[in-house]
Amino acid sequence: MSQAPEPVRDLDWAPERARAFADGAADLWEELLRRLPELPVRRRWSAEDVRNAVAIPVPDEPMADEALLAYLRDVVFEWSAYLGHPRFLAYISGAGTVPGAAADLLAAGLNMNAGGWQLAPSAIEIEVALTRFFANEMFGLPEGAGGLIVSGGAMANFVALKAARDRRAGWDVRNEGILAGPQLGLYLSTETHVVSDRAADMLGIGWANVRHVSVDDGSRMRVDELRAQIARDRETGIRPFAVVGTAGTVSTGAIDALGDIADVCADEGLWFHVDAAYGGPAMLAEDLRPLFAGIERADSIAFDPHKWLYTPHSGGCVLLRDFSLLQGSFDAQPSYIHQDREVTHAGLDLGRYGPQFSRSFWALKVWVSLLAHGRSAYGRRISHDAELARYLGARVEEHPAFELAGPVGLSICCFRFVPPDLPEGSGREAYLSVLNERLMAEMQVDGRVFLSNAVLGDRFVLRVCVVNFRTEAQDMDAVLEVAEELGSKIDGELRPEDLR
Known part of the structure; x- marks a missing residue:
């Protein structure tokens, strides 16, 4: 008789040990939440400093739990940037909801694979309910709409544009390949996020066949130029297939102008995709919702809960007007996943609706955050973020050392530091861009306030984006205080003689 192997239990921690270790990690988290406002957003490290501290050798034998928790404490409090800090105001990255973080621990502990219903029954039913809520109740798409939770906006836009290509190309691209028909054309604006260009690359369309339509003074796509570009391309044999608003x-x-773009797509028989990665959640705010008129006519929408729903990284969402089209674009049936549904009574296998077979339970942190806070609280906070950006814009206009770079949009305020005694001159504009570029870098490593930049025309300007439920008016005031302090110092070092 064959002899059974002896058990190997090294990785199988007892529940008591698991609880003790998790308690230690939770203690670090609680301390982080308590200390967060007093910590710098980041410190003045170099890549070498961080690498030497955190990239420790992997041991042959296990670290003691106490030593591992001490290492994690060092990572958390000495070598991390704090995107949940009330003065992290750069890029578009949410603060990370508290219930979402706890839910993420449970999702990891459950370790379900949301690619197959039998492997993740509750995960898939929650994800289906969540995406239908977004599609129907948040964006106003009709019955039959739905989608997936994915890793972020890049994947959400890619999935949507693959469905668009497969549906609007005019031939069986999945089977025959991209070269079996005429060259396809994709239409963006010059302000569309680069992830749509990258999607075109991955879909075989090529960057040279992505049209970047010019924008008006408000940075909105010029619909007249969109129509003209589509007409020009048709004349040269290019087949337009989708427009990204x-x-x-x-x-x-x-x-x-989403409604106007929807009209163009209807007239031309094109897929209308909306990249709402940043702005989409503002549909929950009653005062901001009217700005998005026409989004309900989209064939697909991409947005990121980890941006303005504040949920922990990562979690994007792709929605389709006709959810079934995702299966048409991604389905494959390997023999090893056969099942008898009359016996299993299983629901959807979401791995057949997107590019990933193995899928994390990303939906839980988003779902639990919505349940814990409710729609109304989300709407109030999103509206408040936009109000804070307008407050900063008003403070900029009142201050002699700052200049508003353009109208405040949603929760973004762009401005620049302009020394009050800086004279007019031929080199003035170029110097202001150099000055503000250096100022942004110094503010980022200073750690008191972390912002980013925008390039508007030829101007390099400072940019604040509020997608943080911890941020308040005093943090907006601090932006200008720190910018004036550091900007004045840098100006004293950098200003050329002909501008003194």
């Missing part, structure tokens, strides 16, 4: 540009928060 933007609901909240990354630089200024501008929202394209």
Whole structure:
């Protein structure tokens, strides 16, 4: 008789040990939440400093739990940037909801694979309910709409544009390949996020066949130029297949004329996709919702809960007007996943609706955050973020050392430091861009306030984006205080003689 192997239990921690270790990690988290406002957003490290501290050798034998928790404490409090800090105001990255973080621990502990229903029954039913809520109740798409939770906006836009290509190409691209028909054309604005260009690359369309339509003074796509570009391409044999409208540009928060773009797509038989990665959640705010008129006519929408729903990284969402089209674009049936549904009574296998077979339970942190806070609280806070950006814009206009770079859009305010005694001159504009570029870098490593930049025309400007439920008016005041302090110092070092 064969002899059974002896058990190997090294990785199988007892529940008591698991609880003790998790308690230690939770203690670090609680301390982080308590200390967060007093910590710098980041410190003045170099890549070498961080690498030497955190990239420790992997041991042959296990670290003691106490030593591992001490290592994690060092990572958390000495070598991390704090995107949940009330003065992290750069890019578009949410603060991370508290219930979402706890839910993420449970999702990891459950370790379900949301690619197959039998492997993740509750995960898939929650994800289906969540995406239907977004599609029907938040964006106003009709019955039959739905989608997926994915890793972020890049994947959400890619999935949507693959469905668009497969549906609108005019031949069986999945089977025959991209070269079996005429060259396809994709239409963006000059302000559309680069992830749509990258999607075109991955879909075999090529960057040279992505049309970047010019924008108006408000950074919105020029619909007249869109129509003209489509006509020009048809004349040269290019087959247009999709237009990407933007609901909240990354630089200024501008929202394209979505209804007008929808009209163009209807007239031309094109797929209408909306990149709402940033702005989409503003549909929950009653005062901001009217800005998105026309989004309900989209064939697909991409948005990121980890941006303006504040949920922990990562979690994007792709929605389709006709959810079934995702299966048409991604389905494959390997023999090893056969099941008898009359016996299993299983629901959807979401791995057949997107590019990933193995899928994390990303939906839980988003779902639990919505349940814990409710729609109304979300609407109030999103509206408040936009109000804070307008407050900063008003403070900028009142201050002699700052200049507003353009209208505040959603929760983004762009401005620049302009020394009050800086004279007019031929080199003035170029110097202001150099000065503000250096100022941004110094503010980022200073750690008191962390912001980013926008390039508006030829101007390099400072950019604040509020997608943080911890941020308040005093943090907006601190932006200008720190910018004036550091800007004046840098100006004293950098200003050329002919501008003194």
